Amino acid sequence: MDSPRRTRRLLHSVLSVLTLALVTTALAGGGGPAPASAATMSETAAAAAVTTFSDEFDGSAGSAVNGSKWQIETGDNVNNHERQYYTAGNSNAALDGQGHLVITARKENPNNYQCWYGTCQYTSARLNTSGKFTQTYGHVEARMKIPRGQGMWPAFWMLGDDIGQVGWPNSGEIDIMENVGFEPSTVHGTLHGPGYSGSAGIGAGYTLANGQAFADDFHTFAIDWAPNSVTWSVDGNVYQHRTPADTGGNTWAFNKPFFLILNLAVGGYWPGDPDGNTTFPQQLVVDHVRVTTSDTQQPETGGRITGLAGKCVDVAAASSANGTPVQLYDCNGTNAQKWSVNADGTIRALGKCLDVASGGTADGTVVQLWDCNGSAAQRWAVSGARDIVNPQADKCLDVVGNSSANGARLQIWTCTGAANQKWTVNS
CATH class of the missing domain: 2.60.120.200 (Jelly Rolls)
Known part of the structure; x- marks a missing residue:
């Protein structure tokens, strides 16, 4: 129980372990411009946890x-x-x-x-x-x-x-x-x-x-x-x-x-x-x-991630193609809105990762769906204040133009605490 402010020593360790369930979140599915290929789970799901x-x-x-x-x-x-x-x-x-x-x-x-x-x-x-x-x-x-x-x-x-x-x-x-x-x-x-x-x-x-x-x-x-x-x-x-x-x-x-x-x-x-x-x-x-058990990814059953106006984070047209826009959309329970927040820092849907386009760090860089590749552009942290942060850019997931309209694109932006940067995971 050594914690950030005291000297620690271990006499005997005492700890309670809980079944760790991967945090899941859902994003709203909508109709964006990406090609409409069927959503499949391309990633190999881990065996059921024991x-x-x-x-x-x-x-x-x-x-x-x-x-x-x-x-x-x-x-x-x-x-x-x-x-x-x-x-x-x-x-x-x-x-x-x-x-x-x-x-x-x-x-x-x-x-x-x-x-x-x-x-x-x-x-x-x-x-x-x-x-x-x-x-x-x-x-x-x-x-x-x-x-x-x-x-x-x-x-x-x-x-x-x-x-x-x-x-x-x-x-x-x-x-x-x-x-x-x-x-x-x-x-x-x-x-x-x-x-x-x-x-x-x-x-x-x-x-x-x-x-x-x-x-x-x-x-x-x-x-x-x-x-x-x-x-x-x-x-x-x-x-x-x-x-x-x-x-x-x-x-x-x-x-x-x-x-x-x-x-x-x-x-x-x-x-x-x-x-x-x-x-x-x-x-x-x-x-x-x-x-x-499980030192690998859990099956991506996923849940919703909701934000502005109670709408969901959504993969446009439910397409799993690389580069598909990620947007805000009415929550509808489709796989395009089922996201898992994983132990490796990735946020996944349709077998692919939430990705900052071209690994950008500038305000206004859009986010998309892309093959999971372990890059910093696909690492995210969810804070207790309901921010979803890309640590590489030190910027928050943000709705372009503070718009709650269906199809409003998501981007990264300097964290401001505004409503268009607040998300509820596993809602």
Whole structure:
């Protein structure tokens, strides 16, 4: 749970993995000028994903977690200056009898636990799958409702299984979700490795709209992980994609087995300590943790991407020919409006990729459909603010002329926050 602002060390990793489903979006299908060839899936679809790890937390109220899947860590953590003592058994981690794991942080010390700062003030729990489950690549997700309050620090993350041999950060760490209590509407996803650890970790945040708090409801936090690629999503909305190009020439530490970690910390360098407004107990409620296979593309079933006036991103005339315009059009449920946002940063429909014409970076460069070729012109990032950004150009997907008319062409343009640059993926 090393995150962008604190020193991290790995005691034991605790993480919840969720079934990572590729974010899909739909674009409206319409009648543009491109040749009308039949839409076929030219890309080879991956075999159906196989579930390799799943915990739905079914069991009687008060039961401890399944010991064949999780081990429970105990003790304190001086490295992050956290305040809690992690307890064994079901004292702070127990099933609720309704299909949830509840990790509870309490302001208490029933057994005179001693921490790095003296007598411990809080108890909580941390679980990991080390020695019980590891995986290389796939979809990892957890559906959870996080706690609230200053000093709370829930996390769902992963550590390289070779940590005992190479140490941290050489082992690599993938933070799927971290939240610090003073940011109730924002979660963070981060990579830590040699040369980019602790406060220098590589990451980004995802913020809910309209001041909503993550503690108000359950949300699904996931990564899609493939060779040289990690993509983060919240509730199916992709907000970050990382590759070795992001490590500044340092070693990419993520092409090997990792194990999962789930924990609820109290206090520490990053979140700060609880204050007079923090109430206890606080709970991290986990509905499920799932991991599936697949280091290749998932089948492109796709979903809608909607924008201005509620219209869809659409491939003109449903043509899969290279150079076919991508436009805005009334949503109609056709394959020309079914888009998948993929772990490699591509956005695909009809077996081809959303592409910036000629790899351009200038305002007004139109976008089109083109054979997927791995170029930067076909890389996109979906932000929590609902922007779809081409990182090479550092520009947003935009509707030409701010027009909501059927057939309005899409382009890239300097990000302004205007309505013609706002998109809802998987709508």
